[in-house]
Amino acid sequence: MEAIEQHKGLAFPLMRANIDTDQIIPKQFLKRIERTGFGQFLFYNWRIGDDGELRNDFSLNAPKYNGASILLAGENFGCGSSREHAPWALHDYGFKVVIAPSFADIFYNNALKNGMILVKLNEEQINEWARRAEEDTFHLDVDLAKQTIKDETGKIVAFDIPVYHKEKLMNGWDDIALTLLQEDKIMTYEQQK
Secondary structure (H helix, E strand, C coil), rough: CCCCEEEEEEEEEEEECCEEEEHCCHHHEEEEECCCCCCHHCCCHHEEEECCCEECCCHHHHHHHHCCEEEECCCEEECCCCCCCHHHHHHCCCCCCEEEECHHHHHHHHHCCCCEEEEEHHHHHHHHHHHHHHCCEEEEEEEECCCCCEEEEEEEEEEEHHHHHHHHHHCCCCCCHHCCCCCCHHHHHHHHC
C-alpha cells in the first residue's frame, strides 16, 4: 500500500444518501481476480448508457471533473454488501479521499485497508463544498498528519480519524506489512518450536 500523508485534489460532489456497493461496482464486474482494473466500472449503471457510451446526465462524466480525486458524498456511503471491490474501484478510478457524514462500517474499514482516506464531517460542511464543486472546479487540500482539510477560500476544517488507521495510511502499512513489523518476534517464536 502506498503511504499517503497529504492529498490535494479536485472535488467531485455526489450528494446522494445510501449509495451502496452495488452502485459503486455492480456485481457483474466482480469476476476479476486482481485488485486493479475496476475503475472503469465505477458507478457503471450511472456513468454508462445501454449503448456502452458515457451518459451525459451523470456529472462525473463532465469534463470539469476529469481527474477528480476527492469524492464528496451523502450519508451512509458504501452500504450494502461487504465487497472489497467497491474501494478497489474508487481507488483505481483515481479517488484518494472520500468525505461523507457517515459510512457503512465494512466499507469504511475496507477502504482504509486499501489506502484511501475516509473523512466523516457534518453534512452542512459537505453540502457547502458540494455547492462550490457543482458551480465550478473546486479543490481541497487534505492533510492527514494535521487532520485538517483546507478549501480554496482558506477555510480549515478539522476531522477525526482513529490513530490506528492514521498510522497505517501515513506509513503505507497494509495488514501484511503490520505483521512483518513483528517479524523478529515471529522468528523467535518459530525457533522455539
